[in-house]
Amino acid sequence: MGTSSSFSSFSGRLAGHGGAHAVEIARHHGVDTMFTLSGGHVFPIYDGAVKPEPAVRLLDVRHEQTAVFAAEGVGKLTRRAGWAVVTAGPGVTNAVSGVATAHFNGSPLVVVGGRAPDSRWGQGLLQELDQPPLFAPITKRAWTVHETAGIGPAVDEAFTLANSAHRGPVFLDVPMDRLYDQAEVELDGRGPAADRAPDPEAVAGIARLLGEARRPVLVYGSDVWLDGAERTALEVAEELGVPVITNGQGRGVLPGGHPLLANRARGLALGNADLVVVVGTPLDFRLNHGLFGGRDGAPPAKTVHVTDSPARLATHLTLAGAASGDLSLVLRGIADGAKPGPEVERWRASVSETAAAAAATDREALGSGSAPIHPARIYGELNRLLDDDAVVIGDGGDFVSYAGKYIEPAKPGNWLDPGPFGCLGTGMGYSVAARLSRPSSQVVALFGDGAIGFSLADVDTLVRHRLPVVMVCGNNGVWGLEKAPMRMIYGYDVIADLTPQTRYDEVVRALGGGGELVTDPAEIGPALRRAFDSGVPYLVNIATDPENVYPRKTMGV
Template sequence: MAEIHGGRVVARALKAENVTYIFTLCGGHVMPIYDGCVDEGIRVIDVRHEQTAAHAADGWARVTGQPGVAVVTAGPGVTDAVTGVASAHRANVPMILIGGQGPRPFADMGSLQDMNHVELMRPITKWSVSVPEGRRLAEYVAMAFRIATSGLPGPVFLEMPIDQLFQTYDETRILFPTKYRTEAGIAGDPRYVERAFELLRSAQRPVILVGSQLRWSKRREAYLKFVDTFGIPVYVNGLGRGSLPPDHPYFFSQTRKDALRQADVVLIFGTPLDFRLGYGRETHFNPAAKVIQVDLDGAEIGRNRPIEVGIVGDTGLVMEQLTQLAEAERFDKSLIKPWLDEIRRRETEKWERMRPELESDAVPINPLRACKEIADAVGRNVIAIGDGGDFVATAASILRIYEQGHWLDPGPLGTLGVGPGYAMAAKLAKPDHPVVIIYGDGSFGLHGMEFEAMVRQKIPVVGIVGNDAAWQQIRRGQIQLYGRERAVATALDYTRYDRVVEALGGHGEYCERPEEIRPAIERALASGKPALVNIKIGTSEFRKDAISI
């Protein structure tokens, strides 16, 4: 009779889910899980703050399409991870957070770090639960993965008391589930899909918005054929970025607001009508536009504005259904080509208006010129993580992303500090791709010490700081509202963050002129070390009046 401890049970269950890394900050309540991971061949990546561990689990899911796993100790270990879990929850990203807990027999007796984690995590997870009995640890891991990945994905929290993890069990009496979930997707109601097609067929100025749910679709391969069949301008947001290459004939990025204000039909796939889309109101949408909304969550359909057709379904599957109807009805995309050409003309004009700043030789460096130099230096295969406000939003307009899951940003919760966790996960998942963090100088201060963890564990990520000595996204509006003399709490210094990374054992670069940027990034990427390129930038009117609430 073989005996294994609870930590080994958990690790074996994780291995059955093809988990190869867990992200953690060490704690006594969860030590047996580490020990089990050593036996099961799962690498344990340790970080300097539990928020980073949670962001890394989130980032792993975004890059690979499979849930990431973070393991944290009880009490403050769990509370420190809350922000990372909340960020994943708002973005509908599947991840698993395992949290420790005091011994079950000592519940409510005041054991070390004892608190009610389950109720704390319930509002920001799809499922929050404490494992009731040690022999069921593997069952609960399996349930966690099933719930995290089914329907609209999201995070799951599993609490595991320390006595369950240290206790040993007869291996033959442990149930390790198999065949416990389906990969089937949700197709749209055919009647509603037909209604949507009729609207598209009669449209003269249609627009398509593709959001993050494409990343989790069971039929992503239907996307390109759908786009080519209909020939409609496509805009993307969230994890939809990279789903079409920037040189695709139907991809647009600079004219979304213009197109939505004139569109007669708007087809929205898997993204909410939240602040990013002006809540679907007339400031961003033509009030007379007919809206078709496709979402895995029926409760999301019709939120914030009336819709003409609502379809509950998987983005890719509904795209496939629409394509089949178009082929059967011999849909003629040439009828909307004048609209397509008009939007392309406006797109070109927008880029031309940006050109003076993109090519500016000003010192301090213009933010748009800095972003152009970054884009030219990092190449097509880059995985770019945005961790900041104003500078990251500028970079998002300039960087060219060629693959889905290769642009990660703070998401709809607007969480700063995501960079190191996302980046470590991305580099571990795809070691042959360059991974860069586009930082605001404010955001670097949140988790800059994670470069120590990267150096020690040989995870060569490159950070690039747009250093304007301010929390610029807030400061600009603050000055407009209250005047410079009353603009408190938003000014920083031109700090040498590159030297911080050098002191931690990484590679540092500092740039004050635009022509210095690309060589500095190339040296940082070639160093084979975690690195930071610190770029002193000035200001630009490009992001004026851009605060969203």
């Protein structure tokens, strides 16, 4: 039998059982590692992974959420969809938060789930559940394949969708009996060619707005990295001489210390701007929903939104300009058509002075010798040890907020955090992904003591698979994002306390890694150096001040 798919990018014959078909297509899409937790519903996929040469690596974890976060992390770091395979029922439901996180992050991801057999569906089988409806709101597509001959084309479609702008997760489940069945399939490799050329008039309109603006700001987000536009974005910023704010994986497009980087003058830049051009990130709560200007009596700023696909353009406010398509082409078109006026130089100098003043103030906190330990001191020590290509992972609340303030990546794509969905527990999966995707780079995972409880058992995964990672836990014994706001609202707090100085480091040692507890600020640097030199998963568990609250204007921002 033969079949074809309008999404086919694979050309050739597939033979054998359904699991072998799935693996062959995944390999075609650049997959070299399958993240999973052993389950009988997907045994044929494992069989397909280990028999051919070269084999697809099976990396098994202790909780399916870690498998999905690892696959999402691969997508973030390599800009090519990672692959998670989970067993039916609870295996699939455990994957939901990871898929939702990928949805909000725009991360390319393919999740294949096992499913109870078609042959006896409706008879109360083990883990019998119609799973795709769970994923419909948080994927580009979620569906079931009911024919063995359709598995290869469906997996091909899944990877093609996940890797196409706007990137995101795709879920596919396959009944167990269809995976075991045999079939032969011929695919013709005739996939659709996407036209991502931007509208030249829209681009020209944005260029005119930039030429007219006196206090413009550029904002670069994760899609600048994921769309491969990071080099063009840097060139455009420098040609225009406009202050730049970065977020998500856009951090590092302008390396730390770059004169145009305005992250430490964010309030001034966005509050006093007359034009803000937001590229590759949604106008969500992190950017005040696209409402800029108005500070110190300044009029509201005009907002421009540039996205990698039309569906991502903001619709909740009136935009002064908008464009979508290949972000490199959009940015190059804007720069070629814009001629910023002389006022921009004065504006740039003002923003730069404010950023420099903030950096000078930072030095006191970064070198703080206070006890209990100020979280900033940890980042003062860590910054001295980080290489330019280090991958830094944030999984936590207040502690990671400080990281966002004090750590500026030297390169784009090297900062991973949960993103706007705010799902704690990403850190171990992202650590696995980073160590595999960047084998020669430092990998540092920053955990709050609340977040580390979500996935600490997966240190076992790091140990078993020999994946050395430096882990740092800011251990203040409280749920910081909840305790302080609840006190502010009600005058008291409940269920916001953890046990102070819990020995998470001893758990890591028990699982085969290394670790230590630090209570003296003078010992932070030496402990971090021991972690980097250890060659094993190593946790530096640092007791921090529970009364130190990250300053926020609003909850969740």
